[in-house]
Amino acid sequence: MKGQDWYQADAVAEEYDDVRFSGGGSLIDGREKEAVLSALGPMDDGHRVLEVACGTGRFTTMLADRGADIVGIDISREMLEQGRAKAADAGLSDTVEFVRGDASRLPFPDDHFDSVVAMRFFHLMDEPLEFMRELRRVSRDQVFFDTFTDRSLRVLYTWLLPMGSRLYSERQVASLLGGADLTLAGEAHDFVVPYGFYRAIPGVIATPFRVLDELVGNTVPGDYVASVSYWDARIPDQSE
Secondary structure (H helix, E strand, O other), rough: OOOHHHHHHHHHHHHHHHHHHHOOHHHHHHHHHHHHHHHOOOOOOOOOOEOOOOOOOOHHHHHHHHEEEEEEEEEOOOHHHHHHHHHHHHHOOOOOOEEOOOOOOOOOOOEEEEEEEEOOOOHHHOOOOHHHHHHHEEEEEEEEEEEOOOOOHHHOOOOHHHOOOOOOOOHHHHHHHHHOEEEEEEEEEEEEOHHHHHHHOOHHHHHHEEEEEHHOOOOOHHOOOOEEEEEEEOOOOOOO
């Protein structure tokens, strides 16, 4: 995994949310949460969800609050500590389970979860197929994930990032899903201007840029050069 040592540093875990999701970064946080909620839809109590690479628990806590029976798993003990604190602050400690583990060897039986969510995950993977197959193994129905695209402005600065960043074409994503025996049920593409720009400016300045970004993104050329894609994949019906 790219940047594993960086990701597990105490200082990085403690400042992760503040650095990435404050100021203009709050627009990123809101859009990602919207994407997850849209893909999973209404969740009755007992809907079993696994969040892989849950980090500080942004989505884990949100989904628990929506009624999901959720487990968050991450390789970083430091990130998990932040997640547990977030769940405690929200009064959700009794409804969220955080587990330290390796996403290539998930400690769960086959078909254990209704949905598996993996955000900010596949851009770190050198060999993504083995991980996708493992996510598919423990899911009964759905795998939802995001990728950064290889036709966006992100190409210009990704090599500067401390963790690196694997970029994907749509053909590569299709190959990844096919190799894991998953079918694509839905997709969305967003952020013509890459994340790094929004994180670097205050929210009051970022908001009008985001409005323009969305206008451009809703055109065919804008959709084509979007920097991030959200993918809703499903387990094929074996009875067919």
